[in-house]
Amino acid sequence: MRLFRAPDASLGRLDAAEAASLFAQASDIALVIDTHGVIRDLAIASEDLSRDLGAGADWHGRPWLDTVTADSRPKVEALVQGIAQRQSPRWRHVNQVASPDGTVPILYSAMRIGEADRAMVFGRDLRPMSQLQQRLLEAQHSAEREYGRLRQAETRYRLLFQLSPEPVLIADAPSGRVLEMNPAAQQLLGRAAKHLPGRPVTELFDRHGQQAVRALLVVASGGSGAEEATAVLAEGARPVRIAASLLREGGGAAFLLRLSPVQAPDRPAMPPAAATLLTVVQRAPDAFVVTDDRGRILTANEAFLELAQLATEEDATGELLDRWLGGLGAEMEVLVTALRERGSVRLFAAALRGEQGASTEVEVSAVSVLDSGKRPSFGFAIRNLGARARPEEAGREPLRSVDEIKELIGRVPLKQLVQEAATIIERLCIEAALRLTGDNRARAAEMLGLSRQSLYDKLHRYGLGNLDAKGGEGG
Missing domain, CATH: 3.30.450.20 (PAS domain)
Known part of the structure; x- marks a missing residue:
């Protein structure tokens, strides 16, 4: 923690009214208590918080302990004891009793005022952070549903690919090497299919057929549509018709090659x-x-x-x-x-x-x-899609990152989509935590459940903030 170097020179002399105004504006709620924990005065800057707490009308002269929930009483006692012992200020999460029958989460810190029998308690309303956590949870659920939908779509296409009676090959566009083939293609090509993956697709055909296939792939690479050619297989000397289409896959491309015998043999009975x-x-x-x-x-x-x-x-x-x-x-x-x-x-x-x-x-x-x-x-x-479960959309803005990822579906691999979604959500969480804590790195790390060094590494990775500054040392 860094304090003012020369407060007398930089701030001048503040009277009680100016100091009270400064304390009230510096937090959502400010309490003046004595060393016994009795509330002597208070100020609430937030209108929503003032309404929920009934403006603290009945707090004057009451022990602070009587205004909080039972599970928060030990934390309040620790804060009051720290004041009496002049310990360094620490932040603690306290659930303040609200009316009717509700609670408000507030982050409190307390410090003694000079030699007087008084102390200032500063509080920050944690409900905005709870709302942000809810939004992040909904974003995570949305990403999980998108992942499940993509996985189901991939399964459907795999089923259609394997079930299709038409022989189909997929070849890498730049090299022309075979990447995958369906069972119908394996049956048509016979023994040649066993060693074909990773080999140029032109090896399937005789000398004249290789020239025709090379010319077909050159034309198909222009992406003008499905192109066709006829070639003779090297094994069996059977003529086949080849239809080639260009498929875009993220930063690369592949050829979809559909083969059909010119004179189709009798089909066996369906297995x-x-x-x-x-x-x-x-x-x-x-x-x-x-x-x-x-x-x-x-x-x-x-x-x-x-x-x-x-x-x-x-x-x-x-x-x-x-x-x-x-x-x-x-x-x-x-x-x-x-x-x-x-x-x-x-x-x-x-x-x-x-x-x-x-x-x-x-x-x-x-x-x-x-x-x-x-x-x-x-x-x-x-x-x-009518019965698909959707998250509650009321009260939150649509996430641009999810929409952008949706636009990439079909153009980049599923694994990359999931990685990018996780990266975007992680960066959004870090940016939100830094905004909530006023760029206090230590408190932001605690809020996110990270070690400080892990947070600094992620800040460096995403290029966030001034990497030379280490933030505050909030407790």
């Missing part, structure tokens, strides 16, 4: 596991719809029929999906265009209208698949 999986999709709580490339419904599960307020699947089959999804066909046009260009869409916000007029806020994820080289079909996973 029991695949049939079970289709049954699960049919009975899933989220709506799922399959349409042709014009948006006409081919099949829909029970959850979609419930949202659309339809009795049977026949009522939906053959109808355009935009009859229920979106407004005036605008959403479906955007979705279909994105599917044709990129092959998939994630977390698209829309509204779904039922036959009886009910409107539901939904979130749509979709994928485009080819069946034996024919025209593409679209699969739509539709999640009902």
